Amino acid sequence: MQPLRILVIDDSPFVYKAMKRAVEPHGHMVIGHAENGLVGLEQISQLNPDIITLDVTMPVMDGLQVLQRLEQDKLQRVIMISAMSDMDLLKQAKGYGVNFFLNKPFQPQDVMYAIENMAERER
């Protein structure tokens, strides 16, 4: 698999650190960390990441608001990550075209499973 460039949009430094630990041993790179959705949108347009990990609950702009503003091709690069995963939230994310949803706390192998499946779909 080609090395992928990953942007983490999450207000938690724990998630940023956990993401780096999960993906970097596999040759992928975390290219940025945005602590809210608004900064995240700016970084998406500046960095054009291959994969966007997106928290749901954040200050300033939450993850669902970010999804509303993303173009279709970018929505397909999103992995939603949240401490909440009730059916209503999953349906909302799915409605925007998001195919991958990870529960916090996640394991490194969960992240890699989502990334590998996403890359497989892109081919």
Next chain:
Amino acid sequence: MRDGIYEFINEYLSEIFASVNSEVFNCVLTESENGIAEASDRRFVILVGMVGHYRGRIILEMNSSTSDAILQRMNFGDPVITFQEQSLFLGELGNMVGGKFITAINNSFVGLELRLTPPIVFSGEDLSVVTPEIESTVKHYSADCGVVRIDIGIEGVKACPNLENF
């Protein structure tokens, strides 16, 4: 349905908390009869609100040595030193515990649509947190890193009579 919520809490809280423990703390916390040791130690209290068709809050409480040990595990072995960093990590811990908890409630009691408020972290000595208008279910969990107290209350919902209440 209201009474059913507390029965649900009583039945599933240990399971929910155990899943967070094993994934985040990398240790097993078991339900304990013992409370947090009364030491002249600083304490941390994490408060996460629940809003939706009901209102309530989840409170996690631990002393600083327990907090240090948990945060070091969350931070992949590196100590978390500054209060700002500690607050961010503890807030995330509150989010994870609260998130798992309300996910379980929302999926079992359709229509409640509970959501979490941003966490608040308090720190101090001789710290006691009381929410007098809400009945609470309180449980203690212990492990090698210490004891964590969890207190869950939902406004207008009576706690189970066999549980510790305010």
